[in-house]
Amino acid sequence: MQITAEKKESTTSVATESSKREIFLPPDRERVREGGTPHVSAKNFSIFYGNFEAVKKVNADILSKYVTAIIGPSGCGKSTFLRGINRMNDLIPSCYTTGTLMCDGEDIYGRYTDEVQLRKKIGMVFQKPNPFPKSIFDNIAYGPRLHGVKDKKTLEELVEKSLRKAALWDEVKDRLERNALGLSGGQQQRLCVARTLAVDPDILLLDEPTSALDPKATAKIEDLIEELRGSYTILIVTHNMQQASRVSDYTMFYYEGDLIEYAPTKQLFTNPKDQVTEDYITGRFS
Amino acid sequence: MNNSSTKNGSRNAGRTIDIVNKGLKRRYRKEKRFRLYGILSIAASAAFLAFLLTSIVMNGYSAFLQTCIRLDVPIEAGMIDESNPKRSDFQGIIKSAIREYYPDVTERREKRELYSLFSSGAAYQLRNNVLDNPPEAGATLSLWVLADDDVDMLMKGHMKRDVPESERRLNDRQLRWIEKLENDDRIEKRFNTTFFTSGDSREPELAGIWGAVRGSFYTMLVTLALSFPIGIAAAVYLEEFAPKNLATDFIEVNINNLAAVPSIVFGLLGLAVFLNFFGMPRSTPLVGGIVLMLMTLPTIIIASRAALKAVPPSIREAALGVGSSKLQVVSSHVLPLALPGMLTGTIIGMAQALGETAPLLMIGMVAFIVDIPGGFTDPAAVMPVQIYLWADSPERAFVEKTSAAIMVLLGFLIAMNALAVVMRKKFERRW
Numbered sequence: 063m064q065i066t067a068e069k070k071e072s073t074t075s076v077a078t079e080s081s082k083r084e085i086f087l088p089p090d091r092e093r094v095r096e097g098g099t100p101h102v103s104a105k106n107f108s109i110f111y112g113n114f115e116a117v118k119k120v121n122a123d124i125l126s127k128y129v130t131a132i133i134g135p136s137g138c139g140k141s142t143f144l145r146g147i148n149r150m151n152d153l154i155p156s157c158y159t160t161g162t163l164m165c166d167g168e169d170i171y172g173r174y175t176d177e178v179q180l181r182k183k184i185g186m187v188f189q190k191p192n193p194f195p196k197s198i199f200d201n202i203a204y205g206p207r208l209h210g211v212k213d214k215k216t217l218e219e220l221v222e223k224s225l226r227k228a229a230l231w232d233e234v235k236d237r238l239e240r241n242a243l244g245l246s247g248g249q250q251q252r253l254c255v256a257r258t259l260a261v262d263p264d265i266l267l268l269d270e271p272t273s274a275l276d277p278k279a280t281a282k283i284e285d286l287i288e289e290l291r292g293s294y295t296i297l298i299v300t301h302n303m304q305q306a307s308r309v310s311d312y313t314m315f316y317y318e319g320d321l322i323e324y325a326p327t328k329q330l331f332t333n334p335k336d337q338v339t340e341d342y343i344t345g346r347f348s
Numbered sequence: 349m350n351n352s353s354t355k356n357g358s359r360n361a362g363r364t365i366d367i368v369n370k371g372l373k374r375r376y377r378k379e380k381r382f383r384l385y386g387i388l389s390i391a392a393s394a395a396f397l398a399f400l401l402t403s404i405v406m407n408g409y410s411a412f413l414q415t416c417i418r419l420d421v422p423i424e425a426g427m428i429d430e431s432n433p434k435r436s437d438f439q440g441i442i443k444s445a446i447r448e449y450y451p452d453v454t455e456r457r458e459k460r461e462l463y464s465l466f467s468s469g470a471a472y473q474l475r476n477n478v479l480d481n482p483p484e485a486g487a488t489l490s491l492w493v494l495a496d497d498d499v500d501m502l503m504k505g506h507m508k509r510d511v512p513e514s515e516r517r518l519n520d521r522q523l524r525w526i527e528k529l530e531n532d533d534r535i536e537k538r539f540n541t542t543f544f545t546s547g548d549s550r551e552p553e554l555a556g557i558w559g560a561v562r563g564s565f566y567t568m569l570v571t572l573a574l575s576f577p578i579g580i581a582a583a584v585y586l587e588e589f590a591p592k593n594l595a596t597d598f599i600e601v602n603i604n605n606l607a608a609v610p611s612i613v614f615g616l617l618g619l620a621v622f623l624n625f626f627g628m629p630r631s632t633p634l635v636g637g638i639v640l641m642l643m644t645l646p647t648i649i650i651a652s653r654a655a656l657k658a659v660p661p662s663i664r665e666a667a668l669g670v671g672s673s674k675l676q677v678v679s680s681h682v683l684p685l686a687l688p689g690m691l692t693g694t695i696i697g698m699a700q701a702l703g704e705t706a707p708l709l710m711i712g713m714v715a716f717i718v719d720i721p722g723g724f725t726d727p728a729a730v731m732p733v734q735i736y737l738w739a740d741s742p743e744r745a746f747v748e749k750t751s752a753a754i755m756v757l758l759g760f761l762i763a764m765n766a767l768a769v770v771m772r773k774k775f776e777r778r779w
Contacts, residue, residue, distance in 0.1 A: 148669070150665065150669070153661075153665075155591070155592050178672070178673050179671070181670070182671030185670065186669040188662060188665055188666065190662055192660075192662035192663060192666040194663065194666065194681060195663075195685070204667075204670060208671060208676060254666070257666075261671055
């Protein structure tokens with residue numbers, strides 16, 4: 063009873079309480095100070111669902127080989143922006159974009175851009191683990207086979223390499239022929255990462271990769287991101303601000319389709335420039 | 349504050365639980381009632397099915413047996429035409445053999461009555477026997493020849509012996525001749541191979557279902573070969589590739605409407621387009637199959653689209669995410685996962701087509717066809733049409749043939765469905 067009473071009190075007087083609330087302190091990453099080269103650059107980039115502008119005129123450079131976290135309340139357009147990068151939104155008939163989104167100097171939405179090639183370059187891992195209902199081996203080998211790797215030996219090496227990178231090899235090396243759906247949720251998600259890595263992408267898009275996982279599996283995925291840091295450009299959408307602060311170098315904060323703030327993670331969490339950002343990271347709304 | 353809130357809470361909780369308790373009994377009663385209704389309806393349908401099956405089996409099982417008469421046929425020199433045995437007078441040989449067995453029958457009318465106890469197929473039995481292994485002159489062949497359908501009915505108990513002569517199709521004299529056969533152990537019911545090996549006939553004892561089975565088989569083959577690929581291609585295109593606009597909406601509405609069109613309309617279409625305009629041969633499995641294909645297509649398309657819709661989008665996203673093209677997504681992920689559902693739709697459509705009579709009326713498949721079809725362009729009957737024709741025939745012996753034909757049709761259906769279920773099991777993946 064007392065707890066509920068206190069809660070009631072706190073909701074009525076948020077403003078005065080804010081200073082007491084904990085702010086997660088992200089690690090200060092040395093390399094952030096060195097800056098970086100842009101890998102994906104958005105210029106006045108908007109995404110529409112019919113008449114609804116889900117992402118509004120975003121201008122941002124996503125830096126090569128850095129981990130960038132995208133945070134924001136539900137429905138703020140962060141997933142839409144992420145899916146816009148590898149044109150996953152093309153599946154939605156009413157969806158279109160304006161402005162430009164460049165990747166390696168090539169317009170992602172350009173007329174001559176091949177989306178299949180683009181998606182090979184920009185791999186994606188989804189919110190819910192979605193392995194194919196096939197064997198573990200076939201799950202990983204599917205991408206390389208698509209892109210023309212036929213030799214069995216090469217495929218085997220590739221599968222092992224990808225599974226090792228995704229820190230899954232030791233757990234599954236004896237049962238590569240088993241159905242991937244028999245793995246646990248966390249293993250399935252790492253399998254999905256391995257599947258994406260197997261086609262050797264430059265950019266990894268992770269759309270809330272741990273939201274369906276328990277803390278232990280989440281920690282493994284975070285370790286994995288730590289491991290991949292520096293080899294891939296990684297974008298991760300997350301609802302979990304501690305996670306964003308733990309794993310990312312830079313953080314983008316979206317609110318109602320606008321990119322409110324984009325800064326090195328430490329700076330964004332300790333010294334946000336915008337009032338909305340501060341309200342969000344201090345938990346005043348979500 | 350603490351106190352008051354506790355009181356408040358408990359009072360609130362008490363009230364809620366009272367309300368719940370009050371309604372609880374009623375809710376359970378409702379559930380029980382609902383379950384009872386369910387069980388009742390299942391029991392009712394099971395009872396009707398059992399009733400149907402027993403009535404068919406009770407009526408039809410006797411058709412699998414056929415009364416035969418053992419006849420000693422003496423072959424004398426000159427009876428068989430040496431140069432061309434096929435041209436010999438086998439009817440005459442049979443008749444003389446019958447006369448030999450009943451030496452006291454001399455009058456013309458009596459003789460005719462006597463001959464009518466034997467099937468006209470007896471001569472063909474003798475002919476086949478003679479052609480297969482030519483007998484030497486002077487030998488006596490002992491043959492089990494078919495009895496006439498009236499004799500068959502008498503032996504199976506469908507015709508009473510103790511009613512007045514005017515009320516049965518066999519007169520007292522004929523009954524006495526049959527009794528003589530019975531006393532000599534020359535008449536018995538044997539397995540009816542004719543029923544499973546020959547085509548239709550006006551004589552019940554010579555009529556068989558095999559021609560209709562073959563006809564149905566060829567027709568279904570045409571239907572399956574056309575409707576499965578066309579239906580699946582249409583469903584995949586509409587579901588996966590087609591833009592969602594007015595034109596595709598229009599097509600969708602029309603496909604749904606076509607599924608509800610009376611089947612005889614498809615028959616009319618077949619008559620007008622395939623027979624009259626394209627001049628295809630009438631009464632053939634080819635045209636029948638095409639007409640049934642038109643009828644089956646909407647069912648297959650609708651079921652296949654539902655199966656495609658049921659494939660989770662996450663699989664498509666996953667495949668697209670590693671760089672598959674749209675076709676690769678469909679062929680290597682979506683299609684295998686949707687195939688069991690598509691096969692289910694196909695089974696339903698094919699089962700419907702197998703039992704269809706009305707559209708086939710229009711393209712001449714109700715003709716009386718004796719020959720067993722050897723291909724897609726031979727005139728043929730199909731099983732439901734054969735059942736319809738036999739049900740329409742006046743002879744008592746066709747009653748049991750009709751039921752037996754229904755059993756064969758059901759057997760065909762079960763075999764077809766079993767094959768499809770096996771295929772579905774093979775393609776099904778653990779999800």
